[in-house]
Amino acid sequence: MKNQTHTLLKNIFGYDNFRPLQEDIINRTIEGKDSFVLMPTGGGKSMCFQIPAMVFDGITIVVSPLISLMKDQVQALKSNGIKADFFNSSISVQEENEVINKAINGDLQLLYLSPEKLISVSNTWLKQLNIKLVAIDEAHCVSMWGHDFRPEYTQLKVFRNSIPNVPFMALTATADKSARKDIEDQLGLTNSKLFISSFDRKNLSIEVRGQVQKKKKLQEIISFIKRRKNESGIIYCLSRKNTEEVANHLKENGNSVAYYHAGMNHEEREQTQTDFINDDTKIIVATIAFGMGIDKSNVRFVIHYNLPKNLEGYYQEIGRAGRDGLPSETVLYYNMRDFVLYSQFADDGANTAMQKEKLNRMLQFAEAKSCRRKILLSYFGEHLTENCGNCDVCENPPKDFDGTILSQKALSGIARMKEKDGITMLINVLRGSNNADIHSKQYFNLKTYGIGKEISFFDWRDYVIQMANLGLIEIMYAESSALKITPIGWNVLKGEKTIRLTTPISPNEKKKKPNVIRKATEGEANQDLFTALKKIRYTISKEEKMPAYIIFNDKTLKLMASDLPTTENEFLAISGVGMSKMEKYGEEFMNVIRKFKSAAKPRKIPTTKLTFDLYKENLTPKEIAEKRNLSITTIFSHLSQLYTEGKDIELEKYVTKETIDKVRIVFNQFNQKIELKPIYEKLNEEVSYSEIRISITLILKNE
Ligand code: ADP
Numbered sequence: 087m088k089n090q091t092h093t094l095l096k097n098i099f100g101y102d103n104f105r106p107l108q109e110d111i112i113n114r115t116i117e118g119k120d121s122f123v124l125m126p127t128g129g130g131k132s133m134c135f136q137i138p139a140m141v142f143d144g145i146t147i148v149v150s151p152l153i154s155l156m157k158d159q160v161q162a163l164k165s166n167g168i169k170a171d172f173f174n175s176s177i178s179v180q181e182e183n184e185v186i187n188k189a190i191n192g193d194l195q196l197l198y199l200s201p202e203k204l205i206s207v208s209n210t211w212l213k214q215l216n217i218k219l220v221a222i223d224e225a226h227c228v229s230m231w232g233h234d235f236r237p238e239y240t241q242l243k244v245f246r247n248s249i250p251n252v253p254f255m256a257l258t259a260t261a262d263k264s265a266r267k268d269i270e271d272q273l274g275l276t277n278s279k280l281f282i283s284s285f286d287r288k289n290l291s292i293e294v295r296g297q298v299q300k301k302k303k304l305q306e307i308i309s310f311i312k313r314r315k316n317e318s319g320i321i322y323c324l325s326r327k328n329t330e331e332v333a334n335h336l337k338e339n340g341n342s343v344a345y346y347h348a349g350m351n352h353e354e355r356e357q358t359q360t361d362f363i364n365d366d367t368k369i370i371v372a373t374i375a376f377g378m379g380i381d382k383s384n385v386r387f388v389i390h391y392n393l394p395k396n397l398e399g400y401y402q403e404i405g406r407a408g409r410d411g412l413p414s415e416t417v418l419y420y421n422m423r424d425f426v427l428y429s430q431f432a433d434d435g436a437n438t439a440m441q442k443e444k445l446n447r448m449l450q451f452a453e454a455k456s457c458r459r460k461i462l463l464s465y466f467g468e469h470l471t472e473n474c475g476n477c478d479v480c481e482n483p484p485k486d487f488d489g490t491i492l493s494q495k496a497l498s499g500i501a502r503m504k505e506k507d508g509i510t511m512l513i514n515v516l517r518g519s520n521n522a523d524i525h526s527k528q529y530f531n532l533k534t535y536g537i538g539k540e541i542s543f544f545d546w547r548d549y550v551i552q553m554a555n556l557g558l559i560e561i562m563y564a565e566s567s568a569l570k571i572t573p574i575g576w577n578v579l580k581g582e583k584t585i586r587l588t589t590p591i592s593p594n595e596k597k598k599k600p601n602v603i604r605k606a607t608e609g610e611a612n613q614d615l616f617t618a619l620k621k622i623r624y625t626i627s628k629e630e631k632m633p634a635y636i637i638f639n640d641k642t643l644k645l646m647a648s649d650l651p652t653t654e655n656e657f658l659a660i661s662g663v664g665m666s667k668m669e670k671y672g673e674e675f676m677n678v679i680r681k682f683k684s685a686a687k688p689r690k691i692p693t694t695k696l697t698f699d700l701y702k703e704n705l706t707p708k709e710i711a712e713k714r715n716l717s718i719t720t721i722f723s724h725l726s727q728l729y730t731e732g733k734d735i736e737l738e739k740y741v742t743k744e745t746i747d748k749v750r751i752v753f754n755q756f757n758q759k760i761e762l763k764p765i766y767e768k769l770n771e772e773v774s775y776s777e778i779r780i781s782i783t784l785i786l787k788n789e
């Protein structure tokens with residue numbers, strides 16, 4: 087058995103090793119038992135049912151709510167020579183019949199269905215199939231406790247009970263403990279074993295930036311993108327309007343960008359998505375509607391323009407970066423305003439208490455002053471023993487100090503302003519600013535006016551937000567964001583309680599460590615070849631109307647660009663190349679590599695060296711030029727260069743003393759600027775370019 091599954095992994099998918107847990111899950115499934123697979127996005131869940139599907143002589147049913155992804159997955163399977171198809175609302179009646187026939191005739195190894203289609207056909211032709219395995223993808227959709235509940239999923243239990251002896255596999259990237267139990271119950275899994283792989287995506291850096299104002303945020307994003315030229319990324323926004331605004335702004339700054347949201351029509355969305363997948367558009371600004379249906383492996387950054395609603399969503403969204411395992415960056419921006427807005431949404435909807443709780447956890451994460459990855463993973467039940475070293479907190483650990491007096495200054499200011507003003511006014515009063523508002527309200531008479539002069543506006547802002555987070559004050563968003571003192575705040579003000587604050591770090595001070603992971607994983611891939619391979623992949627993807635990454639992903643292309651395979655065996659040894667792809671695409675890609683290799687070779691010997699070798703064989707410049715098929719001017723320029731480098735060249739013999747003198751005069755007139763043309767013209771075109779070059783070389787050398 088071990089050999090068979092390994093052989094399939096290598097021959098079909100081109101991979102050498104299973105990832106942790108995959109093999110156990112596959113073996114258990116082949117034994118006919120139920121499993122629950124919890125792995126992060128990009129963790130390799132699909133392999134867990136695809137390999138058994140090829141071992142069984144029957145059909146594997148895959149239930150997935152993501153219609154757009156089905157097509158891609160089926161295409162990917164077909165490109166590996168696997169017999170797969172899908173059945174959902176996007177296909178015509180005629181296509182439906184074709185699929186049904188193939189399924190009944192035993193011509194399919196895998197059949198993907200949407201839950202509603204599965205329910206509607208479970209009592210008709212599905213009964214005639216020799217079903218050997220059922221995989222429920224995105225299984226969290228069955229749970230009311232999840233964040234993406236789909237009513238159709240609850241009917242899957244009836245289907246499960248109709249084929250009690252067939253193994254079921256539930257797969258998801260997101261389910262906390264209570265949801266897990268619920269999913270098992272709802273799907274009627276029996277004695278299922280839970281497999282949780284590590285959710286730690288070490289290649290993703292995590293950064294959170296709080297309370298950045300809109301204009302600043304846009305500026306930051308623009309310069310972030312600028313520093314990552316030609317890299318793919320996703321920017322998530324809260325509203326449709328936002329996506330358009332941000333996208334247009336980035337476009338004005340010359341970026342390759344498009345927006346995406348559910349308000350666009352189907353074709354527009356498809357096109358936007360396809361362009362992104364094919365690298366025709368580099369950056370997508372989208373609502374969270376984007377990403378479910380794509381599996382692009384080379385997304386290098388994900389930016390959240392607003393606070394996500396919960397950690398599940400956040401983790402899933404940042405998980406779309408770096409699926410190929412290469413280092414990728416994530417940045418989360420948030421404002422208290424986002425939080426308040428969501429709280430209001432939650433008030434209107436169902437499941438209010440739970441949604442609010444999840445939102446609170448999200449905010450806690452954003453405001454945390456300890457390793458973010460630790461917090462994130464512990465939410466998913468995984469406990470890191472060490473700080474990650476790849477998040478903003480790890481890179482700039484906060485320093486705390488006794489902030490009691492400082493807090494008292496601010497609190498006293500709020501009290502004296504009768505809790506009627508917002509943060510900006512408070513800081514202006516504390517810093518003793520002199521503006522119209524302060525004058526009209528006569529705040530310069532307050533005792534607190536100017537008691538915080540020595541602290542910058544930026545730092546005050548940070549402290550006041552910290553005070554709000556610590557529960558000393560509340561920001562009343564419904565009352566023009568006026569600051570109110572809480573009971574704890576009064577305790578601090580009266581000196582009954584001490585408080586610790588942390589020193590703010592401005593973005594400019596943040597030290598950015600060189601990215602260790604980036605250095606370690608970027609192989610010796612030749613960038614030019616990598617680009618050429620991407621080009622041929624792009625051409626093929628257009629011809630075959632197939633997303634580029636399905637042909638080969640970036641990681642596989644990078645390996646090609648570093649290992650330079652030119653024989654079938656070498657090509658098959660590349661991770662990600664299976665038999666079927668080798669046959670289909672091998673020649674085309676190897677041709678590019680071969681061309682690259684042969685073009686690269688002569689370049690390795692410097693051209694001047696070839697000239698020098700012939701020179702040493704006593705060939706005249708004219709003979710060298712003929713032999714090398716180069717112009718005589720070029721040969722003289724080689725000889726000049728060699729002479730300058732100190733090689734033994736008798737340059738003097740190619741030019742007379744008088745010529746050198748003529749050139750020297752003009753050369754000096756031009757302030758010894760090494761430009762041949764003006765000198766040539768000034769000398770009435772009587773001295774050849776070669777002679778001028780040689781003369782200058784001799785003049786400079788002998789000065
Ligand atoms: P998930 O469904 O968990 O999000 P996928 O099944 O799409 O993840 O797998 C993510 C990527 O990892 C795919 O490109 C897949 O081919 C690749 N992959 C899966 N298993 C392995 C493996 N054992 N070795 C190398 N790559 C793998």
Ligand code: ZN
Pocket residue numbers: 456457458459460473474475476477478479480
């Ligand atoms: Zn960390």
